[in-house]
Amino acid sequence: LEKFIGAIYEHAVILPDEMTKPVSTQEALQLMNKNMDILEEAVKTAAGQGAHLIVTPEDGIYGWRFTRETINPFLEDIPDPNVNWIPCSDPERFGRAPVQTRLSCMAKNNSIYVVANIGDRKLCNISDVGCPDDGQYNYNTAVVYDSNGKLVARYHKYNLFLGEVQFNQPKEQEIVTFDTPFGKFGIFICFDILFYNPAAALVVEHNVDTVLFPTAWMNLLPHLTAIEFHSAWAMGMGVNLLSANTHNTENRMTGSGIFSPDKVVPYYYNMKNESGHLLISELNSHPRNSSTYYPIIWNLHASQIKNSPSGSNIFNGLLFADNYTFTELKELHGEYSICQNDLCCHINYTMAEKHSEEMYVFGVFDGLHIVEGEYYLQVCTMLKCQSMDFNSCGESVETASTRFSSFSISGNFSTSFVFPEVLLTNIHLAPNMFQVLKDGRLVSKPGISSHPLLSTTLFGRLYQKDPNSK
Numbered sequence: 001l002e003k004f005i006g007a008i009y010e011h012a013v014i015l016p017d018e019m020t021k022p023v024s025t026q027e028a029l030q031l032m033n034k035n036m037d038i039l040e041e042a043v044k045t046a047a048g049q050g051a052h053l054i055v056t057p058e059d060g061i062y063g064w065r066f067t068r069e070t071i072n073p074f075l076e077d078i079p080d081p082n083v084n085w086i087p088c089s090d091p092e093r094f095g096r097a098p099v100q101t102r103l104s105c106m107a108k109n110n111s112i113y114v115v116a117n118i119g120d121r122k123l124c125n126i127s128d129v130g131c132p133d134d135g136q137y138n139y140n141t142a143v144v145y146d147s148n149g150k151l152v153a154r155y156h157k158y159n160l161f162l163g164e165v166q167f168n169q170p171k172e173q174e175i176v177t178f179d180t181p182f183g184k185f186g187i188f189i190c191f192d193i194l195f196y197n198p199a200a201a202l203v204v205e206h207n208v209d210t211v212l213f214p215t216a217w218m219n220l221l222p223h224l225t226a227i228e229f230h231s232a233w234a235m236g237m238g239v240n241l242l243s244a245n246t247h248n249t250e251n252r253m254t255g256s257g258i259f260s261p262d263k264v265v266p267y268y269y270n271m272k273n274e275s276g277h278l279l280i281s282e283l284n285s286h287p288r289n290s291s292t293y294y295p296i297i298w299n300l301h302a303s304q305i306k307n308s309p310s311g312s313n314i315f316n317g318l319l320f321a322d323n324y325t326f327t328e329l330k331e332l333h334g335e336y337s338i339c340q341n342d343l344c345c346h347i348n349y350t351m352a353e354k355h356s357e358e359m360y361v362f363g364v365f366d367g368l369h370i371v372e373g374e375y376y377l378q379v380c381t382m383l384k385c386q387s388m389d390f391n392s393c394g395e396s397v398e399t400a401s402t403r404f405s406s407f408s409i410s411g412n413f414s415t416s417f418v419f420p421e422v423l424l425t426n427i428h429l430a431p432n433m434f435q436v437l438k439d440g441r442l443v444s445k446p447g448i449s450s451h452p453l454l455s456t457t458l459f460g461r462l463y464q465k466d467p468n469s470k
């Protein structure tokens with residue numbers, strides 16, 4: 001099949017009450033069934049509209065706020081998919097498995113691939129090296145059932161985020177792929193997306209066409225809001241990314257999409273209510289065959305390095321605790337180069353109007369990010385400051401009035417993993433309003449001038465400089 005229909009469901013997960021001690025397995029299942037009741041409705045609707053596959057979010061069945069002890073009744077032993085198992089037809093084959101059975105039946109009864117996030121328990125002998133004191137490994141796990149209800153993929157999250165104390169990191173980094181009539185699929189979970197393994201490796205070394213991405217992503221402006229970064233990752237890597245976020249506005253979790261490098265795609269971002277949302281879209285099964293994607297050699301030509309702002313026009317500012325070098329874009333039109341360590345960034349821009357109460361800056365960062373995880377970044381960014389105070393540049397801003405007639409940004413990145421971001425006022429993407437040229441320049445298209453701009457960024461990852469890179 002050249003095309004397929006994908007779906008994602010952003011689910012407002014029903015959370016467990018705060019627990020000081022573990023609930024019974026029956027109570028745990030009751031809560032998980034409440035969530036699965038809602039997911040099942042989404043599965044039925046998606047299948048009814050012809051979807052081949054649906055992704056549901058990380059933590060979408062049991063929520064969060066667990067300890068190792070309190071997560072226990074929510075876990076099941078999930079076997080390796082090579083056992084060839086349809087839980088819906090043979091529920092007791094590997095012991096108690098009510099959640100796996102229900103998910104498998106959702107897939108089978110609706111003839112649709114179902115992707116979900118559940119907890120895997122693997123018992124171990126406490127005398128074995130690495131076996132936790134409670135005699136079990138707990139894994140944050142993504143599972144995929146095919147349209148016959150067969151378990152076809154199981155992935156244990158490798159890059160656990162802060163606070164996931166209930167889970168263990170698997171000893172080995174897993175690469176999980178499976179083939180379908182509509183292309184090769186890969187899967188990873190949430191924070192994984194910032195690292196080479198398994199995220200970039202699935203594309204570079206295993207040639208997947210589409211990535212399935214259950215997530216529970218807390219939005220963080222200016223560069224790490226879910227729809228902004230996840231759409232940029234799909235574009236930069238040249239693959240489809242089916243991203244299903246959990247919906248919980250208290251924790252800034254919203255923003256899902258069916259992102260593709262080669263077509264305008266649906267996305268969802270809503271901080272105004274607490275309901276779930278289904279997105280469905282047709283996608284190319286092999287986006288790299290048909291798209292304009294090509295590996296980019298990120299070269300800033302020496303001739304482009306000009307108008308380096310000097311002295312008073314340069315200042316430093318913190319953006320997510322990273323020390324950026326900024327210059328203010330004072331004029332309606334301008335062209336600047338600005339450097340930090342090995343990275344030089346270049347901008348050419350024209351504002352459609354100048355608002356005296358809004359300040360925009362162009363910035364560069366080349367260094368190790370060390371807050372909430374350690375990863376090496378090279379970033380060129382143009383953004384609106386929160387106020388007219390220089391110290392506010394790099395802080396979160398959600399609205400703007402300034403429109404740009406055009407802009408072009410580029411940099412001499414030491415990596416080919418550079419993710420292009422453009423974010424408009426009120427957290428909107430800019431489909432069809434920009435492109436990345438063969439020489440690596442991120443350039444606006446005419447449509448950009450109708451919408452006030454929050455930021456535009458080339459977000460580069462130097463995986464080879466990460467502290468944990470092998």
Ligand SMILES: NC(=O)CCCC[C@@H]1SC[C@@H]2NC(=O)N[C@@H]21
Nearest residue numbers: 161190191216217218219220224
């Ligand atoms: N649940 C997860 O594994 C992913 C959480 C990702 C959060 C992203 S990455 C670091 C930034 N800090 C945030 O609060 N949101 C961003």
